[in-house]
Amino acid sequence: KNEVEQSPQNLTAQEGEFITINCSYSVGISALHWLQQHPGGGIVSLFMLSSGKKKHGRLIATINIQEKHSSLHITASHPRDSAVYICAVRSEYRNKLVFGAGTILRVKS
């Protein structure tokens, strides 16, 4: 079993829909990252969380440390949100990033 599991693997949504991507992990962590990767490879760090909730524009990220679970929400989705979203955790003891397999999001207009 992978240390970081994301769901769904693929997601297609209509423009304007509310989107949720989930991340579950099995190790103790010091931080969790949500990353966005557009075709062509460039990765952008969206959020870094160690507790609670963060919001940036239409993006919201939450984390529940006790349940070892995080969610990334996109409100009023737009075709430009189409990308791969990757969850990564910084392992508490090994202090290195472990990545989920990513969620491929396509938002249709």
Place this chain on the structure above:
Amino acid sequence: KAGVTQTPRYLIKTRGQQVTLSCSPISGHRSVSWYQQTPGQGLQFLFEYFSETQRNKGNFPGRFSGRQFSNSRSEMNVSTLELGDSALYLCASRGAGANVLTFGAGSRLTVL
């Protein structure tokens, strides 16, 4: 300020050759980490450097090595290239006391 710069962006090598990739972090950032991304394995951590010292290493063979210079620029080297080393190699930098990473655009290596 300038972002993280990786060179070269694309390169093609043949099996058995060696390759060196370069990463210039954001000015003032002293931590540089390297990652390999392949369709089959996804993103995997290679190593992390801080102030010229390797702080952490992923599960890669000894053919993969790296170093960091006094100006925080980092290089990674892969010797005796194999077909499976074809990948996008990404580096990221972060500032002191920060966990937020800034990624470079990557170096796409093709091994023939």
